[in-house]
Amino acid sequence: MLITLFNAQRASVISRAALMSLALLLLAGCGTMGNANNTYAEPEPDLSELVHAAAEQMIASNPELTRYSPMIAATFVSIDNLSQSSTLGRISSEIMASALSRQGMEVREVKMRDSMFIEESVGELILSRQVQRLSAQHNARSILMGTYAQGQDFVYVSARVVRAGDAMVLGSADFRLPLNNNTRSLLEGQGGW
CATH class of the missing domain: 3.40.50.10610 (ABC-type transport auxiliary lipoprotein component)
Structure with missing residues (x-):
């Protein structure tokens, strides 16, 4: 029973770490979305x-x-x-x-x-x-x-x-x-x- 509880906690920690990694990847992707070269278009001069x-x-x-x-x-x-x-x-x-x-x-x-x-x-x-x-x-x-x-x-x-x-x-x-x-x-x- 102790081993089962330990494995459940370890699985929970791994799941949280995986979710955090996935969230960071998604946020990083949002910063460059629609802009493959990671450069911003200059506004046209008026x-x-x-x-x-x-x-x-x-x-x-x-x-x-x-x-x-x-x-x-x-x-x-x-x-x-x-x-x-x-x-x-x-x-x-x-x-x-x-x-x-x-x-x-x-x-x-x-x-x-x-x-x-x-x-x-x-x-x-x-x-x-x-x-x-x-x-x-x-x-x-x-x-x-x-x-x-x-x-x-x-x-x-x-x-x-x-x-x-x-x-x-x-x-x-x-x-x-x-x-x-x-x-x-x-x-x-x-x-x-």
């Missing part, structure tokens, strides 16, 4: 992060760029139709102007003045024939311009700061934005995607 990095790149490639202040900002336009923009084009221009301002560029706000025609659905489009007239009107030495193109998985954005007097490119930066639901929503205003 528009603001990409634009601020592009502005830093633009100033780094030409530190003298801030000498061409004040600057006015034109709405970024679709590369497929330079007279068409979208919410993406308007907000990209706004964020880039803000980012360049943080880098030391003086930015003149033109939406506050009546002298520049602003079409509600397009924004402050500046075509090459208007550059000199508008820069003189706003006493600007440079103009921020940009284009974007939609691909299958990304939207490609190209931004430039051009000298107002002769449209010479003073600085440029490019980036690509993942084409996710947020980006598609920003593009909807351009009349299709």
Whole structure:
């Protein structure tokens, strides 16, 4: 009887140890579940992060760029139709102007003045024939311009700061934005995607 009691206690200890080992294995497996390489996916960069990095790149490639202040900002336009923009084009221009301002560029706000025609659905489009007239009107030495193109998985954005007097490119930066639901929503205003 004593041997039976000893064997029962020993079996109980072994069962508890086996259960504990099994529980630890299950917990360890939960930590890597769905992630075979045990690495975590980085979140996609958002528009603001990409634009601020592009502005830093633009100033780094030409530190003298801030000498061409004040600057006015034109709405970024679709590369497929330079007279068409979208919410993406308007907000990209706004964020880039803000980012360049943080880098030391003086930015003149033109939406506050009546002298520049602003079409509600397009924004402050500046075509090459208007550059000199508008820069003189706003006493600007440079103009921020940009284009974007939609691909299958990304939207490609190209931004430039051009000298107002002769449209010479003073600085440029490019980036690509993942084409996710947020980006598609920003593009909807351009009349299709």
